[in-house]
Amino acid sequence: MSHPTDDLSRDIVGLFAAVNRRYAQESEAAAAAHDLTPLQAKALLAAEEPVPTRRIAERLHAEPSNVTVIIDRLESRGLVERSVDPGDRRVKRVAATEAGRTVAADLRARMPFAAEPLARLTTPQRECLRDLLHLLLEA
Numbered sequence: 001m002s003h004p005t006d007d008l009s010r011d012i013v014g015l016f017a018a019v020n021r022r023y024a025q026e027s028e029a030a031a032a033a034h035d036l037t038p039l040q041a042k043a044l045l046a047a048e049e050p051v052p053t054r055r056i057a058e059r060l061h062a063e064p065s066n067v068t069v070i071i072d073r074l075e076s077r078g079l080v081e082r083s084v085d086p087g088d089r090r091v092k093r094v095a096a097t098e099a100g101r102t103v104a105a106d107l108r109a110r111m112p113f114a115a116e117p118l119a120r121l122t123t124p125q126r127e128c129l130r131d132l133l134h135l136l137l138e139a
């Protein structure tokens with residue numbers, strides 16, 4: 001016979017998996033509609049306004065060198081363009097082109113859950129969830 005806490009823990013872990021699965025399925029389907037990988041779609045969404053490449057890497061939780069390949073592919077399709085940061089010529093900025101902004105808008109429309117998975121939670125509920133997740137990760 002299992003302990004009630006074990007059942008509760010399994011239920012919570014299962015819910016985490018379900019949220020992750022729903023997020024992934026929705027973002028994969030939206031990206032596929034434009035022949036993009038999920039990472040390419042996420043990079044495009046991160047570049048709707050001019051942004052340094054390293055900022056995109058942070059959003060993707062990826063190494064900047066890996067992001068360069070993703071940006072290369074988006075650029076070859078005319079969805080983003082690179083430019084030099086006017087404040088620091090060593091920094092490359094990436095920005096969606098008009099075509100890229102159109103694709104980004106369609107991606108957002110196709111993934112309401114993935115774009116805002118916590119939309120149904122109030123600010124205090126999101127703060128509580130954040131604090132609980134930090135507590136879990138500190139263990």
